[in-house]
Amino acid sequence: MPGSAKAMSVCTVSGLVVATAYTAALGGNGWLWFAWVVLGLVTVGVLVSGGT
Template structure:
């Protein structure tokens, strides 16, 4: 990630990939079947956990 000091470890990369993949899945679900608040809430929580992991690792 730009601006991060040091290299990201495997767990951080995995969380980032899951967050990005989750965004793709939730967006596809929203386009196909309509918005689901719980899916977006879950994605936001996952994103915040990933952000916290990145901040604590840098």
């Protein structure tokens, strides 16, 4: 896994942890989850393209 793909994966997993903690502590936020889904899709795109 190239460096950028690994970094994106770490950011995506970290974002999931933050979104889950925020939701558990303060309640759901649709924009937060929407942003995480977009980040996840970008990460999948980087992984599929091979990352550089």
